[in-house]
Amino acid sequence: MSTAEAVELLRVEGLRTHFFTRHGVAKAVDGVDFSLAKGERLGLVGESGSGKSVTALSIMRLVRDPPGRIVGGRILFEGQDLLALDEAAMRRLRGSRLSMIFQDPIAYLDPVMRVGDWIAETLMLHRGLGRKPALTEALRILRLLKVPSPEEVVHAYPFQLSGGMCQRVLIATAIATEPALVIADEATSALDVTVQASILKTLTELTETLGTALLLTTHNMLVVRKACSRVMVMYAGRVVESCATDNLFQAPLHPYTIGLLNSVPALESIGQPLVPMAGEPPLPTDTLPGCAFYARCPLRQSRCQVERPPLQEVRPGRWSACFFAEQAGRMRHAAG
Amino acid sequence: MLAFLIRRLLLLIPVLLGGTGVVFVLIQLAPGDPIDVLMGVYSSPEARAALREKYGLNDPAHVQYVRWLWAVLQGDWGTSIQQRVPVLPLVIEKFWITLLLTGAAALFATVLGVVAGVVSAVRQNTWIDRLVLVVSVFALSMPAYWLGLLFIFVFSVQLGWLPTGGLRSFIAEKTTLDVIEHMIMPGIVAGLTPAAIIARVARTAMLEVMRLDFMTALRAKGLSEGAVILRHALRNAAPTIVSMTGLQIGYLILGAALFVEIIFSWPGLGLEIYKSVIGRDMPMMLGLVLFSTCVFVLLNLVVDIIYRIINPRVRDS
Numbered sequence: 001m002s003t004a005e006a007v008e009l010l011r012v013e014g015l016r017t018h019f020f021t022r023h024g025v026a027k028a029v030d031g032v033d034f035s036l037a038k039g040e041r042l043g044l045v046g047e048s049g050s051g052k053s054v055t056a057l058s059i060m061r062l063v064r065d066p067p068g069r070i071v072g073g074r075i076l077f078e079g080q081d082l083l084a085l086d087e088a089a090m091r092r093l094r095g096s097r098l099s100m101i102f103q104d105p106i107a108y109l110d111p112v113m114r115v116g117d118w119i120a121e122t123l124m125l126h127r128g129l130g131r132k133p134a135l136t137e138a139l140r141i142l143r144l145l146k147v148p149s150p151e152e153v154v155h156a157y158p159f160q161l162s163g164g165m166c167q168r169v170l171i172a173t174a175i176a177t178e179p180a181l182v183i184a185d186e187a188t189s190a191l192d193v194t195v196q197a198s199i200l201k202t203l204t205e206l207t208e209t210l211g212t213a214l215l216l217t218t219h220n221m222l223v224v225r226k227a228c229s230r231v232m233v234m235y236a237g238r239v240v241e242s243c244a245t246d247n248l249f250q251a252p253l254h255p256y257t258i259g260l261l262n263s264v265p266a267l268e269s270i271g272q273p274l275v276p277m278a279g280e281p282p283l284p285t286d287t288l289p290g291c292a293f294y295a296r297c298p299l300r301q302s303r304c305q306v307e308r309p310p311l312q313e314v315r316p317g318r319w320s321a322c323f324f325a326e327q328a329g330r331m332r333h334a335a336g
Numbered sequence: 337m338l339a340f341l342i343r344r345l346l347l348l349i350p351v352l353l354g355g356t357g358v359v360f361v362l363i364q365l366a367p368g369d370p371i372d373v374l375m376g377v378y379s380s381p382e383a384r385a386a387l388r389e390k391y392g393l394n395d396p397a398h399v400q401y402v403r404w405l406w407a408v409l410q411g412d413w414g415t416s417i418q419q420r421v422p423v424l425p426l427v428i429e430k431f432w433i434t435l436l437l438t439g440a441a442a443l444f445a446t447v448l449g450v451v452a453g454v455v456s457a458v459r460q461n462t463w464i465d466r467l468v469l470v471v472s473v474f475a476l477s478m479p480a481y482w483l484g485l486l487f488i489f490v491f492s493v494q495l496g497w498l499p500t501g502g503l504r505s506f507i508a509e510k511t512t513l514d515v516i517e518h519m520i521m522p523g524i525v526a527g528l529t530p531a532a533i534i535a536r537v538a539r540t541a542m543l544e545v546m547r548l549d550f551m552t553a554l555r556a557k558g559l560s561e562g563a564v565i566l567r568h569a570l571r572n573a574a575p576t577i578v579s580m581t582g583l584q585i586g587y588l589i590l591g592a593a594l595f596v597e598i599i600f601s602w603p604g605l606g607l608e609i610y611k612s613v614i615g616r617d618m619p620m621m622l623g624l625v626l627f628s629t630c631v632f633v634l635l636n637l638v639v640d641i642i643y644r645i646i647n648p649r650v651r652d653s
Contacts, residue, residue, distance in 0.1 A: 057552075060556055062552055062555055062556060091558045091559075091560060092558065093558070094555070094556055094557065094558035095556060095557035095558030095559075096558060099556065099557070100553075100556040102549065102552070102553060104549065107548065107549040107550060108549050108550050108552070108553040109550055109553070110550050110554070110568050110571075110572070111550070111572065111648075111649065112571055112572055112646075112647065112648055112649075113568070113571075121557065121559070122557050122558070125557065125558055125559065126558060157648045157649070159648075159649055170553070173557065
């Protein structure tokens with residue numbers, strides 16, 4: 001999927017993360033494959049419950065057990081399988097080689113810790129710095145992020161700062177150790193639109209300068225379009241389409257992607273009504289032999305109900321998990 | 337902070353007036369007076385009347401109360417009718433002895449309570465969590481006067497490990513070790529109930545913090561589970577634990593100490609209150625109530641100040 005000459009940083013193979021609940025086994029992630037090159041920015045799109053956040057948490061090995069458990073697959077990061085590491089080795093990687101930022105920034109900071117100390121904690125842990133030099137370094141990073149009056153911000157508690165400011169603090173923490181990969185899980189979703197744009201800009205610029213790869217999960221197509229060069233669409237725990245971002249917006253090759261695109265406003269479709277997708281995604285505890293999108297699909301055939309379409313390269317660099325990908329491509333044109 | 341302090345200190349006045357007033361009224365309602373206790377029923381009525389006149393016991397109750405209050409305001413806490421010594425120095429002396437016991441009990445209760453609470457929160461729904469629950473319920477439902485007798489029976493009478501009571505031995509040298517030996521049983525008996533309460537509160541407070549989102553962020557930073565729990569979760573749960581601990585220490589000084597001191601004949605405030613009630617020793621009783629109420633209110637004030645210091649959301653708003 002990635003270009004041949006790019007150096008591979010992360011390869012996820014057959015990842016399956018299940019949640020064992022009273023109502024049955026919820027297959028939140030059920031066979032996800034992808035790879036990510038050094039410095040690449042990949043968007044992971046889907047509705048809530050599609051498995052994108054669980055995929056992100058699985059890579060960090062932070063899925064709460066119980067009820068969740070990674071039941072299968074491999075996660076190769078910088079050549080080593082994260083799922084084979086012991087907890088201590090994994091801890092050394094978290095926050096240093098791969099780090100994560102979250103949806104609701106204020107809730108993801110320690111309410112009784114000054115944010116300067118919060119950033120410094122990571123540096124003290126992974127760089128072995130003392131508190132003073134770590135705080136100086138924290139200040140330098142906040143300046144790098146163009147945070148206004150950083151000298152005051154480091155002394156503030158999270159509740160004294162805005163959501164956008166807290167997210168900058170989390171970004172500063174995530175990049176403080178210059179990791180190879182930053183996972184941003186719905187990192188802009190809880191913020192105001194204007195703040196969203198500036199956080200997104202900060203995130204893309206920083207990863208660009210530092211050569212850090214970015215895995216961005218979001219339900220917002222427009223965020224992906226702005227920030228990512230490649231995109232994967234997830235539905236019911238599986239990847240249904242994967243390609244370069246531009247391709248996806250010009251000619252999606254999966255009916256679910258089309259539905260997703262039709263339901264968000266875009267500049268080129270001004271004046272056209274938005275089409276909400278009919279129906280609901282299947283319950284994660286359902287076991288369907290066929291395509292998970294079958295019940296909502298406008299192109300469905302009887303075959304789709306009994307046979308699951310695999311993710312295939314239907315055109316060069318274009319992967320779709322639909323038996324009728326080519327028809328789907330024409331469908332978008334007809335709608336547009 | 338200053339306004340807060342002044343407000344709290346002003347609040348002390350009605351609390352003290354109320355506390356001493358209630359004690360005064362209750363004593364008036366109780367039969368008998370200190371002269372009966374002091375002189376016995378076979379003394380001559382003239383001698384008893386003379387003594388009553390001397391201590392001003394013939395005046396109406398409210399006159400007696402106001403006279404006492406006026407004297408206290410001038411620094412005169414009166415003289416104990418039974419022991420015929422000034423009340424204030426005696427109360428202060430007894431206070432230090434009580435503080436020794438309650439300090440030990442509070443330390444025991446806090447350490448045991450917080451450790452048990454944190455462990456049962458981290459190991460929620462495991463055998464150790466259930467064990468802590470069972471022991472807490474046992475400690476909560478065992479009255480100190482019963483548990484004290486049980487301890488004396490087992491550890492002093494049967495096993496002979498520890499002295500049955502008192503502050504020090506009569507024959508032994510006056511060593512610190514001797515005092516500590518005397519402190520162990522009353523300290524544990526007094527501290528067990530507060531330990532159980534602190535453990536329950538600490539467990540709940542920890543669980544409350546541990547389900548918050550920032551716990552995931554801490555793990556994502558690469559922190560070890562120990563650092564997540566001790567440096568962050570416990571730090572966040574601290575305000576709740578501190579206010580409950582403060583209340584429990586106040587309860588120790590005023591409540592538990594009374595029973596425990598009587599059972600283990602620990603010569604502190606509790607035992608003194610008991611003796612002054614039996615002897616209808618009004619000045620002594622009022623002095624003791626006034627003093628311990630002051631201590632209780634000031635202790636709560638200190639706890640509130642600590643609470644504000646460790647909780648930035650209250651402090652800075």
